[in-house]
Amino acid sequence: MSCKRRLWREGIRVNLGINTFHVVDRYGLDEQGEYSPQNLARSVESIVREMDLRIIELFLDAGSQRPDLMGDGALRRLKELKEAENIRFSAHLPFKYLDLSSLNEGVRKLSMECCKRAIDFGEELDVDTYVVHLTGAEVRCLYADWSPSSPYVLNKLLEETIMNAHKSLEELTRYVDPRRLCVENLYPADFSDFECVVQELGTSVCFDVGHLLLHKKNPIAFLDDFADRIRVIHLHDVSMIPVESGKVVRIDHQTLGTGELDLSRFLKKLEGIQFDGYLILEPLNGSVGRKSLEVLRQHITKI
Numbered sequence: 378m379s380c381k382r383r384l385w386r387e388g389i390r391v392n393l394g395i396n397t398f399h400v401v402d403r404y405g406l407d408e409q410g411e412y413s414p415q416n417l418a419r420s421v422e423s424i425v426r427e428m429d430l431r432i433i434e435l436f437l438d439a440g441s442q443r444p445d446l447m448g449d450g451a452l453r454r455l456k457e458l459k460e461a462e463n464i465r466f467s468a469h470l471p472f473k474y475l476d477l478s479s480l481n482e483g484v485r486k487l488s489m490e491c492c493k494r495a496i497d498f499g500e501e502l503d504v505d506t507y508v509v510h511l512t513g514a515e516v517r518c519l520y521a522d523w524s525p526s527s528p529y530v531l532n533k534l535l536e537e538t539i540m541n542a543h544k545s546l547e548e549l550t551r552y553v554d555p556r557r558l559c560v561e562n563l564y565p566a567d568f569s570d571f572e573c574v575v576q577e578l579g580t581s582v583c584f585d586v587g588h589l590l591l592h593k594k595n596p597i598a599f600l601d602d603f604a605d606r607i608r609v610i611h612l613h614d615v616s617m618i619p620v621e622s623g624k625v626v627r628i629d630h631q632t633l634g635t636g637e638l639d640l641s642r643f644l645k646k647l648e649g650i651q652f653d654g655y656l657i658l659e660p661l662n663g664s665v666g667r668k669s670l671e672v673l674r675q676h677i678t679k680i
Contacts, residue, residue, distance in 0.1 A: 393673075394432025395424055395658040396469065396611075398666050403473060405439030405446040414446045418454040425462050427663070428670055434467040434508070434609075434657050440498060441471035441491035447498050455502055467609060467655050468499040469508045476513025477545035478538045488513075489545055496553055506608050506655065508559050508583045509549070511542040511574065512566045520565040535570065543574045550578050559583035559609045562599075564591040564629075575606065585611040587629030587659070590637050597646050604650045611659040613669070614638045630661045633669040640676050 397420035407413040417435060424430055435455075440447030458464060475488035496507060516538060518524055525531045549558055560575050561583040562568035568589075575582060584607045586596050600607070616636035618628045633640055647656070658673070660666035 392432045392465065392653075392655045394430050394434060394465075394467070394655060395428060395660070395666055395670070396434040397421065397424070397436050398660050398662060403436050403438045405443050412443060412446060414448055414451040415454060416446075417451055418458060421455065421458050421464065423663070425458070425464070428667065430670075431462060431464050432467070432655060432657070433464055434469055434655070434659075435499070435502075435504070436469050437495040437498060438469075438471045438473045440495060441473070441475065444494065447495075452498065452501055459502060466499070466502050466504045467506045467508065467657065468495065468502075468504045470495050470510070472510040472513065474513075476515060477510070478512045478542035479515065480534070480537055480541065485541055485545060489548060492549060493552055496549075500553075506557050506559050506581070506583075507553065508561050508609055508611075509546070509580075510561055510563060511546060511571055512538065512563060516566050520567065539571060539574065542571055543577070546574055546578055546580065550580065555580045556608075557581070561585050561611070562588050564588040567592070580606075581608040582606040583609040583611060585659070586638060586643070587611070587613040587615050587631075590615040591627060591629055596638070596643055600646055600650060600652075604652070607652070608654040610647075610652075610654065610656050612656060612673075613659045613665075614640075630659060630665070632660075632665050632672065633658075634672040634676075640672070644676055 397417060405412050405416060407416060416439065421433055424433055437447065459466065471491045475491055476484055477488045479485040479488065499507060519531060519535050519538065525534065555578055558580045559582055560580050562585050582603050584599060584603065589596055589599055612633065613629055614631045614633050614636035615627050615629045616631040617625045619625050658666055658669050660669055
């Protein structure tokens with residue numbers, strides 16, 4: 378497959394790719410449980426070999442936990458692969474154990490430091506776009522059934538969270554072109570609460586389709602609202618998955634075509650708005666990635 382796969386009949390080209398899906402990438406551990414600075418490169422190699430894709434989104438979490446895992450050795454091998462295989466990189470800035478909107482200033486500053494270090498790493502690889510999570514795990518309490526009972530308390534906490542997200546993102550826009558920063562819509566955080574931050578600072582958007590489906594919102598409407606800002610799309614499905622005690626829950630990052638997403642309609646909409654950004658499959662393992670890629674290729678031939 379060429380670097381830019383032709384998707385649309387009109388000749389618009391979309392960059393079709395995938396993230397480095399191996400869980401070990403995110404913690405820097407190899408399959409034997411040993412820390413290795415070569416995991417990211419190994420994922421890139423396997424994607425090129427098994428999926429024949431040349432657009433790859435790098436997860437840069439491991440370096441925030443162990444900076445040595447994103448040192449000169451890892452960088453040198455990724456540069457070799459990029460040149461040899463004609464690869465283009467996007468990157469997902471660190472978010473595990475971090476929070477750019479944290480009300481704890483120490484946590485927020487550490488999160489900023491980790492993101493900046495990841496950008497420094499990415500700049501060495503000529504990364505095109507950086508996906509950003511504005512909030513961390515703690516924000517869940519603001520959207521959960523057990524959130525603060527007083528609306529005054531809840532509104533105050535949300536207001537301060539948004540202010541800190543703005544503060545962090547503004548600092549990042551002074552570090553890298555804001556158009557290369559793609560703020561991702563998350564779950565359970567409501568993107569509409571943070572849309573003002575994106576608008577004011579002039580950043581781009583990473584549209585995560587699965588996250589939006591978890592909110593039970595319409596992906597087509599989101600494309601209409603943010604077509605001029607979306608530079609990256611994370612594509613995965615939401616399916617009903619049985620868990621313990623016989624319960625069935627809605628879970629994202631599932632194989633395309635197995636859940637709620639009307640993939641044909643979605644792809645036709647992308648054709649209609651002439652989307653020319655990165656269309657990134659976002660599975661959590663190789664099996665889901667390969668199956669989703671097969672489904673996506675089948676749908677493309679029918680458009």
